[in-house]
Amino acid sequence: MDISFVIEKFILVAIIFGISLLIAMYSTYAERKVAAFLQDRLGPDRAGPFGILQPLADGVKMFMKEEIVPANSSKWLFMVGPGLAMLTACIGTAVIPWGSPVTIGGRIIPLQVTDINVGILYIFGVVSLGVYGVMIGGWASNNKYSLLSAIRAASQNISYEIAMGLSIIALLLVTGTMSLKEITEQQHGWHWNVLYQPVGFILFMVCAFAETNRAPFDLPECETELIGGYHTEYSSMKLGFYLFAEYINMFVSSAVMATLYFGGYNYPGMDTMAVWLGPTWAPLFGTAVFFFKIFAFIFFFMWVRWTIPRFRYDQLMHLGWKMLIPLAIANIIVTGLVIAYIEKF
């Protein structure tokens, strides 16, 4: 392991971390602007031109607020909860291929932190770990409402993980690899997986909405009917961490969906562009295209939030267990049969 490799990876990790935080920060602004647009309002426009400094103002507000730790809570776990939520939201970006390798000064730099051959399963593991932040936070608050909300949130996440896992299995049947890098490269030239796995994509997307606690699955924190959810006792930046983790999760799941189903950094006419732009700028252009896809997904997340009303809890469970899981199993069987048929003839 030479030192330049370590430095290269360190810089890459720092850049990805910074970009995730920046995008999450401006997602809060975008969410309010999109909401305003959909509801024919103006949205935040006071801080800076077009309200562009609004996220900074919100951040300062979060830091300045009084921090309250409930008297009978478990102090350590009360702190661990939001930290864990933030950690699990951030580590998912490690296996996502952000672009094809860039050549800078004769040195080929892969735009992916690590290409492990169980990439999809790693993402899945990180997602399944995300529930601990909510559960620990809810329990440590020592408040009945927080506890009940935490358990409600956890059962939602566990239920939709199953359907998510099953929808990934059908995708794996098509790709034959678990490495996200290889999956992206297979989709070169319009072989996007969404064309082969449309049902799988819809299942995955619905589950991604549920896993990120976004509307119409935002029961863990439905402010209007319930008193706030698992983070009722949280204040100041600890609350900010929980809210911020949701936006990072949204960014990461958009990136995963774009990678798995929408070709990642591939775009039409990529080969001619590669010749035209050269080995340094062509991969970076691919990365820009990838980010465009991610932003499209983030916009879709917001669009849905301000369009579809929230599910009732029994409807949520009914959808997860009795509709998505049977559909996912049927999707696996049909995919398997079609692949067997193609291979035979």
Place this chain on the structure above:
Amino acid sequence: MGTSVFYVVAALSIFFSLMVIFSKNPVHSVLYLIVTFFTFTVHYVLLNAQFLAVVNFIVYMGAIMVLFLFVLMLLNLNKENEPSKSNLIKVVGIIAGCCLVVTLIGSFKATTLSNPLVLQNPDLGLVKNLGKELFGPFMLPFELSSILLLTAMVGAVLLTKKEKV
């Protein structure tokens, strides 16, 4: 470097397993158990068994322990409502513990250091090789166990269905 990492991780495994037993609060015990499972995942990675590592991560840390935590949080066990144990139970516990110690000492005395197992293929733990092994020689048991698991899941869904009156 591999060996020193192993010793550090092994020491952590033992430490956190002990914390599982010694912590008074059952929820803390479960949280220590989760950390213990995480150290096991690191062990699997050190053994070049990536698939096993990530499955251990998903199944044990991400699924089973969540359910443990779930039940314990709902029960909300603490010192005040813990039933006081009678002396008889304590005596029985001591006898059972002593029996276990004797059995363990006996079995450790009987064992001899086995020859270290040398894998023909050090990359056996990678997904591709493991998959070939599972769907080759172990096809039938693998398929049967997966059907068993699927049946359990379908059964769980069926249990929640309301019977038509």
